[in-house]
Amino acid sequence: ETGVTQSPTHLIKTRGQQVTLRCSSQSGHNTVSWYQQALGQGPQFIFQYYREEENGRGNFPPRFSGLQFPNYSSELNVNALELDDSALYLCASSLGGSGNYNEQFFGPGTRLTVL
Amino acid sequence: SQKIEQNSEALNIQEGKTATLTCNYTNYSPAYLQWYRQDPGRGPVFLLLIRENEKEKRKERLKVTFDTTLKQSLFHITASQPADSATYLCAPYRGGGADGLTFGKGTHLIIQP
Numbered sequence: 099e100t101g102v103t104q105s106p107t108h109l110i111k112t113r114g115q116q117v118t119l120r121c122s123s124q125s126g127h128n129t130v131s132w133y134q135q136a137l138g139q140g141p142q143f144i145f146q147y148y149r150e151e152e153n154g155r156g157n158f159p160p161r162f163s164g165l166q167f168p169n170y171s172s173e174l175n176v177n178a179l180e181l182d183d184s185a186l187y188l189c190a191s192s193l194g195g196s197g198n199y200n201e202q203f204f205g206p207g208t209r210l211t212v213l
Numbered sequence: 214s215q216k217i218e219q220n221s222e223a224l225n226i227q228e229g230k231t232a233t234l235t236c237n238y239t240n241y242s243p244a245y246l247q248w249y250r251q252d253p254g255r256g257p258v259f260l261l262l263i264r265e266n267e268k269e270k271r272k273e274r275l276k277v278t279f280d281t282t283l284k285q286s287l288f289h290i291t292a293s294q295p296a297d298s299a300t301y302l303c304a305p306y307r308g309g310g311a312d313g314l315t316f317g318k319g320t321h322l323i324i325q326p
Contacts, residue, residue: 102256131313140217140302141257143313154312188256200306201247202314204256 101125102205104189110211111179119174119208121189129194130172135186147172148194184212215240217317225323226293234288234320236303243305246279246286251300293324
């Protein structure tokens with residue numbers, strides 16, 4: 099049991115809508131990363147938050163945004179949903195800072211379907 | 214651009230044999246390489262990390278090698294069991310920055326009883 103939780107489990111939206119996904123990190127972890135995983139693919143890095151600041155971002159457009167709260171939980175927001183946004187969205191927590199090797203502890207994911 | 218290649222086809226292994234999975238990378242100079250296991254509909258689970266100055270790392274029935282000259286990591290499961298059936302993902306990591314992990318597509322391993 100990793101301790102990382104995500105909500106909701108499943109979500110269905112229509113094109114053009116906005117969605118917010120939530121993640122609670124594992125106790126003691128100060129870094130949260132979000133990944134998008136399409137069917138048959140490996141997870142793709144969206145962005146990372148460290149102590150409430152975005153400090154790394156993958157190749158995703160600005161309509162993907164996020165927040166990290168003082169308790170290190172996090173939100174992923176996606177605006178103007180497109181059909182290609184349909185995927186499993188994974189949140190991963192880790193212990194950031196120097197001397198750590200970025201082992202990621204993943205949550206179960208949120209399955210987003212865009213119609 | 215960075216590229217990570219894992220066995221594209223599913224790997225079928227008979228129970229009790231050793232399963233060997235390959236991870237090749239190009240345009241990369243990772244300081245570490247991580248392996249994860251992912252079951253259907255679940256998030257990946259961290260298995261092992263190996264550093265560039267380590268040739269081999271073991272954990273129970275798992276063994277990982279890391280050859281920075283060949284730009285390759287091999288992941289071995291000895292005495293394989295049906296419960297080992299899953300998708301295995303590799304993630305070479307440069308380290309030291311705020312980059313998330315870049316994963317390969319994964320290898321789907323099937324252990325047949």
